[in-house]
Amino acid sequence: MLEIAYIRQNSEDVITRLAVKHFDAKAVIAEILSVDENKRAIQTKLDDVLSQLNKASKEIGDLYKAGKKQEADELKNKTTAWKQEITSLEGDLKKADQDLQDKAVLLPNLPNKNVPKGKTPEDNEVVFKHGDIPQLPESALPHWELTKKYDLIDFELGVKIAGAGFPVYKGKGAKLQRALINYFLDKAAEAGYMEIEPPILINKDSGFGTGQLPDKEGQMYHVTLDDLYMIPTAEVPITNIYRDVIVDEESLPIKNCGYTPCFRREAGSYGKDVRGLNRLHQFDKVEIVQIQHPDKSYATLEEMREYVAGLLKSLELPFRTLRLCGGDMSFASALTYDMEVYSGAQKRWLEVSSVSNFETFQSNRMKLRFKGGKDKPRLAHTLNGSALALPRIVAAILENNQTEKGIRMPKAIVPYTGFEMIS
RNA sequence: GGAGAGAUGGCAGAGCGGUUUAAUGCGGCGGUCUUGAAAACCGUUGAACCUUCACGGGUUCCGGGGGUUCGAAUCCCUCUCUCUCCGCCA
Structure with missing residues (x-):
């Protein structure tokens, strides 16, 4: 606000x-x-x-x-x-x-001066590219075929238990999830983020604080009996830790991270965008959150963007970084970078991270302030980013690394998976 | 789920209709003393909003909401939450 x-x-x-x-x-x-x-x-x-x-x-x-x-x-x-x-x-x-x-409350956040003017995703500005587009043979399979072939994920079983968009990960598929989560959390800890394991249900005040409520009520699962919402991202509980808090200026920046499952109703989605792992109702994500002094928040945004880029490089995935244009940005953001990996068999870019500076938009809703010495409390800036969202990373790893003999795991996560190949 | 207790400033903890403009302690900040530190002593100590060029002045806030009263932290109603015991249970 x-x-x-x-x-x-x-x-x-x-x-x-x-x-x-x-x-x-x-x-x-x-x-x-x-x-x-x-x-x-x-x-x-x-x-x-x-x-x-x-x-x-x-x-x-x-x-x-x-x-x-x-x-x-x-x-x-x-x-x-x-x-x-x-x-x-x-x-x-x-x-x-x-x-x-x-x-x-109806007013979106003001875009930063560097936000491109455009209207559609085509107007987003590519600010960074890394890695070569993989040249896969014609016989290359999309990830939803691969997961079936190697028995990694059972989408139909998920339909039986919950519904479409709730996959069941099995065997090495499940292990890969756990490996990536641990890898991402360990990297975040190395980068100075404190790990948080937050509630995955939140109340209305929290939903309002980060901007999901009142507008995006329809995007969240609502547990009506207790009037709680299932989190669409760990950003909500982790940022709301600081709702109605005045932090010491010296404690800035506050760097937290956390792994949670995320739940999204995705009402209105359809078509090939939702095929396989591309769009789910439940997925795993590690999120990084920072609370920073207004004078330093844009330097921090760049730092977070670099951090996420580093993760993608370490996973050997080709990716590009977009600076979102005015028309494609979220309601609450002042500047957003999207990171997209190239998924070789689908031949398309998949968004795997979104890193944003919200300036005081969330902190004003939450009354999150900082105070130094005898100065009056001021609203802090909040930032967050996915580091990373798992499903599309998994999709890209599976598709890009498929070989005749099986699917090769990126070196960085082998210590976590315990296996080099899925075959 | 049943029974009971409670919610006061950064924390602990008094106050139960008008010397509360919230006691006292701890913590924090400043000072005296000291070669330095500790101790001791003295002082200081929140937030929001309105108003003013400014100095200043005013209002609100004792879990949330409502009520009684000229006046409420204090009395009444209501909601929420927390704790204790019992039950159930990973």
Whole structure:
């Protein structure tokens, strides 16, 4: 959520920058400014009347103590009108505040100056490329054939147990999952991230804090009996650890990571995009999260991008890094890099990581602040990235490394899998 | 699931209608003393919002919401959460 004070002082800038995200903010901003002004007028008035009442109450107490009952009673009568006014003003204030909140929540985060102007995924800017596109023989199989051939993943069995999009990993397929999770967590620890194992169900406040609620309610599984949501990413519980917290400036940056399964309803998805491991309702992911000083958050974003690139290199996967254009960015992000690996048999790029700086968009919702010395608390910047999402990594490894004799494992994870080949 | 207890400032912990503008202790910060440190002593110690060019002034916050009252941390209602015991259970 954007800060109201910022909107008040920079309304033109907000409108211009939101246009990059193809969001026409003109009308909403005008409404916000007007409601905000009205709200402040109400509050000034209310504070004034409350102040009078407080003063009178004190006097009444003193008068009673001094035995001047009659004077006290007279003063009491005066308060009736004030109390009515207070009730009325409080109602107005609450309404104005709610109104303001409702409108402000509709505004996406402001894109950073470096965000390309485009509208569709084609307009994303390729900022980095690594590795050669694998030249596989015509007989090369897509991963959903390979997983069947080597009995690694049973998609039909998942349908029986839960439904489409809930694969059952078996044998070396399951072991590969576990190996990748451990590998990613170990690498993150080496890079200074503290491992967290968070709850995978979250409450409404947490969903609001990171921006999933209220807009994306339909994307999450909702456990209605207890009013909890299954996490779509570890970002939600790990970032919400710091909701309503004021951290010491010296403790920045805070670097956390965690492995969790992730659950997404993916309502409306269909076609070949959802084939095999390409899009699932449940998948495994290791997430990295940082909380950083506003002055340093963009350096941190680059550092995180480099970190994820390093992981992909170590897995010997060809990949490219995209800077997302205004039209393709998420609601909450100020700047996002997507990392895509090339999946040789499908002959397409698959997104395996998304690294974003949210600036104060999440921290303002969460009231996550930092404080140094005698300075006033300020909103911190939050960042996160996948490091990495497993299914598409697995898809690319299986497809790109297939040979006549079986599927070769990248060297880096052999110590974790305990096998070099799947055959 | 049953029974009971509780929710107060960074933490611990008083307060149970108007000397609370929240006692006291610990912690934190500053100082005195000291070659330095410790101890001791003194001072200081939150957040949000409104208003003001500024100095300052005002309002709100004792789990959330509502009520009683001129006045609520304190009384009433309600919700949520936590703890203890019992039951069940990985």
